[in-house]
Amino acid sequence: MNRLTKYLLRETHHQTIERQKEIDKLQSAIKYLWINVSIYILITIIEYWLSIIGNSQALKADALNNLSGVISTGVLIFGLWEATNVNDDDIIGKQLPTKSVRSKDTLQLSRFRLETVFTLVTSFIILLISLQIIITGIIGLFHLEDKSSPNLMSALGAGIATVMMFGEFYINRHYGKKIGNASLMAASKDSLGDVVTSLGTTITVLISFFLNLAWLDGAVSVLIGGFILWQGLQIFQESTLNLADYVDPKLESQLKAEVEQFKKVHKVVDLRSRYNGNLLIVDIFIMVDPKATAMEIYHTNEKIERKLHKDFDVFDVTVTIIPDPDDLKK
Known part of the structure; x- marks a missing residue:
């Protein structure tokens, strides 16, 4: 066997191993993202229910924030599943030719981009939900005569959400670093933001309750919406730059x-x-x-x-x- 043949075989073997490593990372990320979805759903139900009982606009905004997490994570899971579906004969419904110039290994590189594409889609979902929260909060500030301060049930809901979101942040950050996956690391940043918003909501509800400041609850809901908007814009920027072949x-x-x-x-x-x-x-x-x-x-x-x-x-x-x-x- 000549040196050129050995070189080509070694290169093919190396790239196959690296591709499989990336597929394994993405498949591991999918498992942890399902944990995210479960936690997000549970927190959304608890917060939304207690926001009604506790009469808190800020808690309802935080619940919608976590609902955006359910939707965006679900979309990302679908994107990662498509990216790792090596045996499929189509890409996003587009049938692949039986005889193609490109090998399956080369096509797999295109599939990896689906992770970025679906991350971009999640940014649009986050932006839409944030705008809805901001608009609802601003409208509420102009109708304070019909609004009373939230009660301690809202603080309980926000406190539970803070603890659960911190657990989710730890899982995402720990395993994101362990397997070297960008999706989990991005999810950890999102989770940390959710910890901050839930903790801020808890403090807001307590202050609003004890000082009887009905306007504070609505004002904080607008701030939460602004924070979610900023997060969505950050994800949009990173995904767009990636798709535009931008490298630092x-x-x-x-x-x-x-x-x-x-x-x-x-x-x-x-x-x-x-x-x-x-x-x-x-x-x-x-x-x-x-x-x-x-x-x-x-x-x-x-x-x-x-x-x-x-x-x-x-x-x-x-x-x-x-x-x-x-x-x-x-």
């Missing part, structure tokens, strides 16, 4: 500097990077000595790929060779 310029500068350290590389002409889901793909154009042998270039390519994978967790590196014109003149 600092990271790209580090990648370029790393490649230029190799003796055989005269200059990095261009570097293009993008994400497929959580996987970083890099295309590099380098100048080398035009008199370098194919074997020398081959070894340089291998070293670049191994280095970027080890130091930056780059999934795939494509190196394009350009002969240095200055050396051609010599």
Whole structure:
């Protein structure tokens, strides 16, 4: 078996292993996201019921916030399921040809992007719910004559939600770090925000009850809506940048500097990077000595790929060779 064949087999084996690792991560994330959905549903029911009994607009806003968590997490689970459904013969209902130029492994990279697509969809859901909370809260502030202060049942509901949401935050953060999954880490940020809003709701209801400030409950519900709106915009921005093939310029500068350290590389002409889901793909154009042998270039390519994978967790590196014109003149 010649060296080229060994190289191609090794590359295929490496990428297959990395793809399967990513699939395993996403499938693990789905299990933990189902826990999220269960907790969100329970909290939503408790808070909404006690908001009616306790007469609290802020608690009702927090319940709708958690309802947005149920919807957005459910949508994300569907997206992750589609992304990991390797044996399916279609993508989102679009039938795949029986004979395709692209292999199943290459098609899987496209499926990984579905995680980002459905995360973007969840941002729209969050934005719509936040606007509804803000509008309802503002309307309530103009009708304070018919509104009384919330009672302690509302504080109980918000307190229960705070404790449960903290548990969800811990699960998402712990296992998100453990398996290195962006969806769970994003969910942990969302959960932490929910802890803050539920704790804020608890404090608001108690102050409103003891000081008889009916307007405070409505004002805080508007603030909660604003906080949810900000979260939705953050998720929208991150997902959109990912789909637009945006990669942190600092990271790209580090990648370029790393490649230029190799003796055989005269200059990095261009570097293009993008994400497929959580996987970083890099295309590099380098100048080398035009008199370098194919074997020398081959070894340089291998070293670049191994280095970027080890130091930056780059999934795939494509190196394009350009002969240095200055050396051609010599």
